[in-house]
Amino acid sequence: MSEVPPLSEADPVCLDEAGPEEIMIAAIARLLDGVDHIAVGVLSPIPGSAALLARRRSGARVSIIGSTHPDFRTDGGVDLFDSAGQGRIGAFFLSGGQIDGSANINLTGLGDYPDMDVRWSGAFGSAYLYFLVPRVILFRAEHSRRVFVPKVDFISAPGTSPANVHRPGGPYALVTNLCVMRFDRDRGRFGLESLHPGVSLEEVRDKTGFDFDIPDIVNESPPPDAQTLALIRGPVARDIAGPYPQFAASVLGYRQTDLSEAEA
């Protein structure tokens, strides 16, 4: 990774070239600054790409569930959860069919439990990792009132806990196709951090079913600069193509022939 110069804020911006997924990848990667070991769960190509981008910049260790690449594969399910319990995992990603303003997430279903009106697959590791991983970044590529509700129907994993509950981890930020929000754990509330290019505050308000804090000056999420885009479309796309070939090809434009050009 030493051949990659450090990211410079002065690099030229090529806004009209970055796709919405690439803006999310760049936004998530910024939230991973300073994390030593990033773990990526199932069905997470965007966070996975962000983790790989952070690795390219800072040398962070990345474990991707489902990857068979020796650099990224985990030592199995038990080890991943034990590593989190030991405090060795600095960041993880969770999503939700519903997410509310207290950062409670619902991966279980809609309606009254157990024979719900809509049933999703289940909580997976969320009810554990949300407590133990210091920076859990929530992500959802669909910013809508269907997803961001006043109160989730079922708490697969709670956003906050009473003071006596052992909880070194928890929600850190929320990244969507429209904006970045940060979560204030003491107050148990989201606050708007930045709007993606071209997105208005009104649109985010309209599409969010919960109340959130708005700073006096709302920043724009910095779009990926030319160097970041080159990283995303080059080595990151190549690495994410292992577990997520379709995403790498259709979203990041990765071609299999790029493999021959890959650096050692």
Add this chain to the structure above:
Amino acid sequence: MPETRLMRDADDLVREVPDGSRVAVFKDNGIPMEIARALARAQVRDLDLVTVPTSGLFADLLIGAGCVLAIETAGVSLGEFGPAHNFTRAVRGGTLKIKDSTCPAIYAGLQAGQKGIPFMPLRGLVGSDILNNRPDYAVIDNPFAENDPIVALPAIRPDIAVMHVPLADRHGNLWLGRAAELKILAHASARTLATAEEIIDGNLLDDDRLAPACLPRHYVTALAPAPRGAWPYECPGPDGLLYGADADHLHAYATRTRDPAEMRAYLIEQGLMPAEAAE
């Protein structure tokens, strides 16, 4: 210690699975799909599945074939191919009793079973509706600290662990490859029934490189050959994949089984349900 019995095939093997058995299965690395198909063909009923910690086609197929009464799981999904429709249908319809859990809680319950202790503590879970809907989980006080609530999970002791391995020997030793979790499954379960791609004449435990990833025969009740026994899932072998996943088959299954009539048609096509059983 009775010897591991060598059976003719998976159909012969599942005669060892009575109706109502609590059956545990691991999520990947040699998913015993031929055992699932044999259970469906034998019309085994009222299984109580423990998925370790999640499942895909294995659970969905057995649910769709009417073999499953209850399930303990951290999630059932066909992954990138989409939702597991038979699972979601059965939960919505109230015909499948569900015990929702979270991945490390299932591992921890099995680890308690493997150690022969009554429970295992685990961090997390407090304040979740997972915990609120598990009357068998308890919140206890950490006996070594002040004011530190922690969840106690009861030991999971399945009746039967089922697994498919790339390589076994005629003594009943199983080579598990990277799937070290299969040892936890076998240790916690009263019996283990396995299929293997290949059953060799020698003894796997004689090979220092293979032995650490082996489940020794004293855990293995019965073993049967099942070439392509993980299909349509992949099967990793000692020198790389023996065969890859059949993505076309998985995609077609995930798409068509949205319709329950198509699930019945699939079961008949695959010889998993007699044609006359369909209305």
